[in-house]
Amino acid sequence: MNRMFVYIFMMVFAVDKVSTSASWNLTTLPVSFGKDVILWCYMGEKKENNFSKQQTDLRQWTGGQQYDLLCMDNKCLNPFKYEMLTRNNSQDFGLLIHNLSESDLDCQYTCSCGFSDFTKNLSVEPNHVMSLPANETTITNGKNINNGYLKIEIMLDKVNPVPHCSALFKGQFINETTVTVMRWYTYHNDVRVIYNFPVDDIGCEGRLQILCTLVYRNVTIFDEDIDMCQKEEASMLIMTSLAIGFSGCVIILSICIWLTKRRKDQFGVRCWTNGKKKQMESKIVNQVQLLTPSEKYHHEKETSTMIDV
Incomplete structure (x- = not known):
């Protein structure tokens, strides 16, 4: 009886390779909606004993809004959305999420390898989220001339952070524009950019641009050759x-x-x-x-x- 108990204890010890300190982190900051992000799982150091198996343990990712199985051993159920990343001679592995959207955030994700796993909520501070303005089809602009000024008004939907915009005429900086937040969301804002171009003081013909700075990127939201002289x-x-x-x-x-x-x-x-x-x-x-x-x-x-x- 004692000999049987010792045998069972040794088998359990052989299967459990010594516990690990697994964890995963978001390695892509700041994040941008519509771009790719990577979650990287660190399994920590493992000390193998004499009874451990020689092959690599099963690796998998689980998570999302429905908390489903996403990938397992380099195969993903939705390869257009997810991709599993591995390194040679390393237990660490990652999850590549294509075309990040708001639905991918504030959800739990679990990385597991063998008997080790780690679960955490994927959350990002709003100031670490960069949301570029929508394309030209969703940007509306109106131009009105009044008392020698050309008024330009541009609506930017789903942009974050609130941009800092400036006007350039013929490649030279003129002055800053007025940016007003029209509506607040969790990870982006709807803003209105207004600029009154002094036609009489600056000029009535040339290239007029409005550039906005978002984190480390410059985005041109207005670029036209104006001719108000006629x-x-x-x-x-x-x-x-x-x-x-x-x-x-x-x-x-x-x-x-x-x-x-x-x-x-x-x-x-x-x-x-x-x-x-x-x-x-x-x-x-x-x-x-x-x-x-x-x-x-x-x-x-x-x-x-x-x-x-």
Whole structure:
């Protein structure tokens, strides 16, 4: 009986190779949504005894939202999402997660090798998450010209951290833009970038860029060759045309008023002259009737001269 107990104890000791201090860590920081990350499992040092097996123990990864078996001995159930990594002559191994998304975070993952395993929650601090702005199809921008300024407004969805943006014109730094957080999420934000470009002070034609810095990357969110000179010339032409038209109307109206007043004055003078003429003629007729024929002749000559005058 004692001999049987000793035999069982020796078999258990042979199977258990001496406990290990297993652990896994996230080796990719900062993490980026849409990129790959690696979880690396460290099995620690193992001291083999004389009864240990010579072949490598079974390695596997378990985890995810459903906490399912992900990979086992370099074979993964979903090779498009997961990939198992190993090193030669090492018990350590890793899990490569492709196209990281929010659903991959805040879940438990377990690495196990033989009788050793380690379980931990995959969590990342928000300041260690880099979420690049969406592509051009989801970036909306509007441009309005007001009082010599070109207003540019750009919405960036799902970006982290809050970017620091600057404006460049013809490759030269101008000034910083205004960045406002519109909505907060756990690992990203929706922000609005506003920039008022001073067309009159800087220039009306050239390449205008807005660059945003996210952690260690620069992202261009606006890059266009603007030409506001034609619009300014057209605006000036319209204003000049309106001014000329208004001035012309004022001049024509003034001329019409002057002509009307002059006509009225001429009509008054004519009426006064005609009245005086008739009075003189009637007076002369009365005087002529009292004159002799020779006096009438001399009087008619003088009267005709006066009338002509």
